[in-house]
Structure formats: C-alpha cells, structure tokens
Amino acid sequence: MIPVFRPSMGDEECDAVSAVLRSGWIGLGPRTKEFEERFADYLGVRYAVAVNSATAALHLAAKALNLEGAEVVTTPMTFVSTNHALLYVGAEPVFCDIEPDTLNLDAAKIEALVTSRTKAVMVVHYGGYAADMDRILDIARRRKLLVIEDCAHACGGEHRGRKLGAIGDIGCFSFHAVKNLATGDGGMVTTNDEAVYRRLMKLRWLGITKDTWSRESGDSHGYSWYYNVEELGYKCHMNDITAAIGLVQLAKLDAANARRRALTERYNRALAGLSEVETPVRRDYMTMPASHNYVIRCSDRDGLHEALKAKGISTGVHYIPNNHYEMYRKFRGATPVCDAVWKRLLTLPLFPDLSDEEADRVAAAVVAHLRAH
Numbered sequence: 493m494i495p496v497f498r499p500s501m502g503d504e505e506c507d508a509v510s511a512v513l514r515s516g517w518i519g520l521g522p523r524t525k526e527f528e529e530r531f532a533d534y535l536g537v538r539y540a541v542a543v544n545s546a547t548a549a550l551h552l553a554a555k556a557l558n559l560e561g562a563e564v565v566t567t568p569m570t571f572v573s574t575n576h577a578l579l580y581v582g583a584e585p586v587f588c589d590i591e592p593d594t595l596n597l598d599a600a601k602i603e604a605l606v607t608s609r610t611k612a613v614m615v616v617h618y619g620g621y622a623a624d625m626d627r628i629l630d631i632a633r634r635r636k637l638l639v640i641e642d643c644a645h646a647c648g649g650e651h652r653g654r655k656l657g658a659i660g661d662i663g664c665f666s667f668h669a670v671k672n673l674a675t676g677d678g679g680m681v682t683t684n685d686e687a688v689y690r691r692l693m694k695l696r697w698l699g700i701t702k703d704t705w706s707r708e709s710g711d712s713h714g715y716s717w718y719y720n721v722e723e724l725g726y727k728c729h730m731n732d733i734t735a736a737i738g739l740v741q742l743a744k745l746d747a748a749n750a751r752r753r754a755l756t757e758r759y760n761r762a763l764a765g766l767s768e769v770e771t772p773v774r775r776d777y778m779t780m781p782a783s784h785n786y787v788i789r790c791s792d793r794d795g796l797h798e799a800l801k802a803k804g805i806s807t808g809v810h811y812i813p814n815n816h817y818e819m820y821r822k823f824r825g826a827t828p829v830c831d832a833v834w835k836r837l838l839t840l841p842l843f844p845d846l847s848d849e850e851a852d853r854v855a856a857a858v859v860a861h862l863r864a865h
C-alpha cells in the first residue's frame with residue numbers, strides 16, 4: 493500500500509536520540525534551547541518557543557495574545573485544532589469563506605465579518621501554500637487586528653521571500669509525525685515580540701517563572717532552586733529527545749521540501765489536461781510553497797478514493813469544514829464556497845521518500861479511473 497504521508501527518518505535521527513538518551517538529560521534542556529535558537533534563525537524571527545504540539549502552540553498563542561472573549565475571523569478548511577485553540581481561551585470563531593482554488597482564507601471576505609469585538613485573524617497556509625498575506629496584513633493594519641499564522645502545513649514555505657510564520661504577530665508550527673519537519677509530536681511558537689515571548693515561556697510550563705534547565709545551568713543568578721508561579725500555565729513544553737530529532741530534521745528540511753515540490757510538479761504534469769481534475773494552484777506571492785500535501789479537486793471524489801484503495805493507494809480528505817461539525821454549527825459566518833468545494837477534495841500520497849515510479853503509478857491510477865467513468 494502506498495500511504496498518503498510517511499515520515500522520512502534516517503540514521504542521523506537515531507544517533508541524535510541515542511546521544512540524548514545517554515546524556516543524562518532527556519527533559520526540557522540544552523537540545524530544546526538549541527532547537528529554538530536554530531529554528532528562530534531559520535525563520536528570521538527573534539524568538540521561538542518549543543512545545544509538544546501545534547495544538548498547544550495555537551492554544552498558547554491565543555492565550556498570549558489575550559483573545560479571551562474576542563471574535564476571531566478564521567477558516568473552516570483546517571484541522572480542528574486551529575479552532576479548538578480559540579475555544580480553549582473563550583474566544584469566538586467567526587468563519588470566513590475560502591478561495592475555491594487555493595483553499596486559503598478569501599481575503600476579500602474578511603472585512604465584512606469584522607465587528608467591534610474582533611481582535612484577530614487566524615490564517616492557515618493550507619497545504620503549505622501561502623495565504624494572501626499582503627491583503628490580510630493590510631486589513632489587519634487598518635482594522636487593528638492581530639494575525640496568527642497556523643503554519644502546521646507550512647514549515648519552510650515562503651511568501652514573497654519571507655518565511656511563513658515570520659509575517660504575522662505569531663506563528664504556530666506542528667512537528668507531528670506526518671508534517672514537513674517531523675518529530676513524532678511537537679510544535680513551535682514564533683514571534684518578534686519580547687513580551688509575548690516571555691509570556692509563552694511561562695505558559696508552556698505551568699506559569700512557572702524559570703524552567704529546570706535555566707535553574708540547573710546557572711542562568712538564574714543566586715537562588716537556583718527558587719521560582720515563582722505567576723499564572724495558571726500548562727504542561728506543554730518540548731523535551732530534549734524530541735528536540736534532538738527536530739534539529740536533524742531542520743537541517744534536512746529544505747531538501748525534503750524541494751523533493752515535495754518536484755513530486756508536486758510531476759503530478760501536475762501527469763494530471764494536466766484532465767477536465768475532471770484541478771491540481772494545486774500557485775500564485776505569484778507563493779514564492780516557495782512548503783508543498784505539505786497534494787490535494788486535487790475532482791469529480792467522483794468518493795469513487796476515486798475507493799478505486800485507488802483497490803489498487804493499493806491510500807488517499808485522504810483534508811478537511812471536513814470545521815463549521816460542519818456539530819459543536820461548531822452555532823458559530824457565525826456563511827461559507828458557501830467551502831461547503832461546495834470540500835466534497836471534491838482528495839489528498840494523494842506525497843512525502844519526500846515517495847519514488848518517481850510510485851508517483852507515476854498513483855497518477856496513472858487517477859487517469860485510468862477518471863477516463864473509465
């Protein structure tokens with residue numbers, strides 16, 4: 493069976509984990525700090541805070557930006573973590589429709605949803621393809637809104653040469669098993685704002701003012717055992733085992749993303765000219781997509797899913813619109829484009845170790861099914 497996603501791990505990751513296990517320090521410590529510094533450098537931001545998932549990253553971001561009680565314009569075309577994070581802090585998601593081709597927030601529809609209670613826009617760079625950040629930032633500036641970038645799909649991607657996650661007020665990354673940079677589970681929050689950074693550092697470890705590593709390593713001047721608890725934080729920091737994998741994966745990220753882009757182009761060529769299929773689109777501002785997934789819009793989505801399964805090819809659907817879930821139906825915002833397009837979405841296998849031959853087999857199976865029907 494060809495899976496939809498598969499992590500790409502090698503001897504370097506195994507060696508890095510082994511070194512941490514033998515080091516005597518496997519919790520939050522020096523590797524986590526190093527990963528944060530390298531990640532911030534890679535992105536071109538001042539601060540990065542390592543956590544245990546993007547769900548936690550998004551939750552802490554919403555908390556650090558004080559979104560309690562506010563409305564947040566958001567997308568229904570995402571994994572439910574994006575919007576759960578708003579509910580965790582008592583913010584209210586307001587659903588904005590998406591563009592039918594990029595599946596990103598439709599910037600032209602944001603402003604009509606803004607009220608005196610709106611405090612932020614939640615942007616998901618779907619599939620690793622940048623949302624229309626020029627227009628979104630323009631609205632945010634004029635209407636005094638904060639911008640959160642959910643970069644779960646977008647690690648290493650760029651908008652007009654700037655790394656995604658370095659453009660809005662705060663960026664949230666996932667290192668879940670199938671993501672572009674994979675550590676099993678893990679996440680990162682990025683920002684240029686020192687006050688937000690300090691709050692995030694506290695929130696990720698129960699509201700405690702200094703972590704065990706800075707106490708141990710003598711950053712704490714004097715009373716190394718002393719700490720204060722300033723607010724109700726959470727237990728969601730990263731550990732050094734995860735960070736060690738992350739450091740290796742970060743060094744491989746650009747090459748892995750280049751392979752994802754090459755496979756994307758290979759699929760695009762193989763599927764070009766099929767009237768029943770639309771392939772991912774690339775706008776001029778998407779100077780470097782992270783190409784996390786390969787999502788086609790097609791007729792007979794469910795039939796194609798079954799036909800590919802019968803040929804040993806797994807596919808997926810990303811996503812059921814969040815405002816279709818029972819618990820999200822009560823929230824404001826009409827999304828007719830999303831309501832229609834999601835029924836045509838099918839995610840084909842895409843991961844760096846997918847061979848050209850496997851990609852050709854997938855594309856040939858798509859073509860054969862659609863020609864036959």
Ligand SMILES: Cc1ncc(COP(=O)(O)O)c(C=O)c1O
Pocket residue numbers: 544545546547548570571573574616642644645665666667668677678679
């Ligand atoms: C767009 C988006 N946001 C957030 C998440 C949550 O990521 P994590 O599994 O690291 O919590 C995911 C995971 O699939 C995602 O795709």
